Amino acid sequence: MIVVDGASLTCADVVAVAPGGAAVVLSEEALKAATESYETALVVSATRPVYGRTTGVGANRDALVGTGDRETHDLRLLLSHAAGVGERLDDTVTRAALLVRLNQLAAAGSGIHPRFLQALEAALRTGSVPAVHDAGSIGTGDLSMLAEIGLTLTGHVPWATGHVPPIVLDPGDALAFLSSNAVTLARAVLxxxxxxxxxxxxxxxxxxxxxxxxxxxxxxxxxxxxxxxxxxxxxxxxxxxxxxxxxxxxxxxxxxxxxxxxxxxxxxxxxxxxxxxxxxxxxxxxxxxxxxxxxxxxxxxxxxxxxxxxxxxxxxxxxxxxxxxxxxxxxxxxxxxxxxxxxxxxxxxxxxxxxxxxxxxxxxxxxxxxxxxxxxxxxxxxxxxxxxxxxxxxxxxxxxxxxxxxxxxxxxxxxxxxxxxxxxxxxxxxxxxxxxxxxxxxxxxxxxxxxxxxxxxxxxxxxxxxxxxxxxxxxxxxxxxxx
Missing domain, CATH: 1.20.200.10 (Fumarase/aspartase (Central domain))
Known part of the structure; x- marks a missing residue:
């Protein structure tokens, strides 16, 4: 049993989980910390511009996102960044990436809704694997690959193996989920x-x-x-x-x-x-x-x-x-x-x-x-x-x-x-x-x-x-x- 707390994950843990072996459980303390981060993000976004939450991304960083358009904006981010090209990742690498991303989110700095952590935990617990394609990453974030995982979690694309009930995409969740190199790190660990x-x-x-x-x-x-x-x-x-x-x-x-x-x-x-x-x-x-x-x-x-x-x-x-x-x-x-x-x-x-x-x-x-x-x-x-x-x-x-x-x-x-x-x-x-x-x-x-x-x-x-x-x-x- 590997307890995910955002602070103590080892390479050996990732290696143990990747083939579908060791069980994973998200700690209550990590879930609480992620909830506090999410609530803080809501407050901060209401008082100042926050990249990817109240604005676009990349060169669109100065484009303001209207309050009535935020959820659609988040879905557009996932859809536009999920290129879906290249060879499909091996399931072992994908499971390792799910674990790494879960642990990073458990470190409670993203402001993402805690339901994303629960969905990742459920996927690892049930052996559910998204279809992720290996292209579009240059070392500044596995944007395309994580977008595919995000679309799977939110029910916009089907799971390759298994199934987890789809979760709601809240304003600000898209970039909070994409902003990571979890897939690359998982492959590097293995x-x-x-x-x-x-x-x-x-x-x-x-x-x-x-x-x-x-x-x-x-x-x-x-x-x-x-x-x-x-x-x-x-x-x-x-x-x-x-x-x-x-x-x-x-x-x-x-x-x-x-x-x-x-x-x-x-x-x-x-x-x-x-x-x-x-x-x-x-x-x-x-x-x-x-x-x-x-x-x-x-x-x-x-x-x-x-x-x-x-x-x-x-x-x-x-x-x-x-x-x-x-x-x-x-x-x-x-x-x-x-x-x-x-x-x-x-x-x-x-x-x-x-x-x-x-x-x-x-x-x-x-x-x-x-x-x-x-x-x-x-x-x-x-x-x-x-x-x-x-x-x-x-x-x-x-x-x-x-x-x-x-x-x-x-x-x-x-x-x-x-x-x-x-x-x-x-x-x-x-x-x-x-x-x-x-x-x-x-x-x-x-x-x-x-x-x-x-x-x-x-x-x-x-x-x-x-x-x-x-x-x-x-x-x-x-x-x-x-x-």
Whole structure:
């Protein structure tokens, strides 16, 4: 049961609710606070111009909305902003967005009628999902997507799944509901969690490659990382020591120095771990924020016009994480190259096991480097562009939605790269008839050997790659556990 109070929602909560799992309940205190915000908005709007309530929006900010026209004006806002183009959002993302928007409204700064909070809670409780199309957002508010949700809540468009009784649209409700980046934040939370889990799983995959390659444990020694103690690198090295069970036993390995894929693993992995942690912290501020413009503040009984709709923080955090993940994926592909090289493994080229000229796992490198190339395209920064729209009034955009979409593409590619390395590492250990000496890693390897088919003659490798990719989330949990 996740209690929505506008202040304590976590990324883990969003991840739990998104697939339709955890139950959601709106706190009575949050509903009361939202009611007070709504009542304050009515008073303030009667005494001074308030953007989107007594005026139009964007370049129409100086156009006054007549008192007899307000409800129609709000409906016009929803209808005109709901473009309804692009691919339909996955239900998981939509449910996450409903939760984020509910929690933001529970922070009680929008002045929206509290019935909107109750309707969102009902949708999450009953599994009702609106049809939301993924287009029209540039990082200054998910206007088109939220307009579609608003029209669904008010009964103007049908639900895609389930049904919640339609609610009345009061004057001022439209902009109060639209003024958010909830959909983008929801997607960022989900992809941030996925990338974080893949980064965790990478420790297990790299540890298996280390064993197959006869790596030297000195690179992970506590003494080494204490002398340049970046938190992510120190954390990564500690995880590798737990998996390999080499504390106090610095095995020399087969070489005086390993290739970078092993020797510099923690130094490259560390920045990615920190980037994932930073993104999580940024998003947990955002999903608990009363960032609607204008802010209706009960304490001062005032409306404040501002720029809190800007999402520069998550945009830059997403750009940073994608770039860091690309570096990590490069090392995974490099280790895969080492695993098919007899000089490093002492095994046949391409881990082949059959007549002369057998290809073994040769194709894994092609698949991995194709995925790495796609990841490289996804890793480019989106925050270098901007836009000037609405007759020049809105002259900056962070393009955070594009950063989140690129992160989802990067996650898919990185998963494939890791899966290819995992298939090769397991095959190398099987061909060498070896079991990792570390107790934790030996248990993991036994589970993997049971799950990944052991076919040593040349054959299609698609099943192994898909199976390995599906196993990565479980490996992430193993990477967090002690020996």
């Amino acid at each position: 992809v941030g969690d996925e990338l974080s889990r893949l980064l965790d799983a990478a420790h297990v995959v790299a540890a298996l490659s280390y064993c197959a390659l006869g790596g030297a444990s000195e690179a992970f020694a506590e003494q080494v990382h204490a002398r340049r103690p970046h938190p992510g690198t120190v954390d990564s090295a500690a995880r590798m020591r737990r998996l390999l069970w080499h504390e106090g036993d610095l095995s020399p390995g087969r070489r005086i120095q390993d290739p970078f894929g092993l020797r510099a693993f923690c130094q490259v992995q560390g920045p990615a771990l920190e980037a994932a942690g930073y993104l999580r912290r940024v998003l947990e501020v955002e999903i608990n924020a009363a960032a609607e413009n204008p802010l209706i503040d009960v304490g001062s009984a005032s409306a404040y016009h501002h720029g809190q709709f800007s999402t520069a923080y998550p945009a830059l955090a997403l750009d940073n994480l994608r770039a860091a993940v690309h570096h990590v994926a490069e090392l995974s592909a490099a280790r895969l190259g080492d695993l098919v090289e007899p000089e490093y493994t002492g095994l046949p080229a391409f881990l082949a096991n059959g007549p002369s000229g057998s290809s073994g796992v040769m194709i894994l490198e092609y698949v991995a480097h194709d995925a790495l190339g796609r990841l490289r395209h996804s890793a480019g920064p989106v925050t270098l562009g901007t836009s000037v729209i609405s007759r020049g009034v809105e002259d900056h955009a962070s393009f955070t939605p594009h950063a989140a979409r690129s992160a989802a593409s990067a996650a898919q590619s990185y998963r494939t790269v890791l899966a290819c390395e995992l298939v090769a590492a397991v095959r190398a250990l099987r061909l060498d008839d070896a079991i990792p000496s570390g107790r934790a890693l030996a248990r993991i390897f036994t589970r993997l050997a049971d799950a990944i088919p052991d076919i040593r003659t040349d054959h299609q490798l698609g099943e192994e790659i898909r199976t390995a990719a599906d196993l990565l989330p479980d490996l992430a949990d193993s990477a967090r556990e002690g020996p």
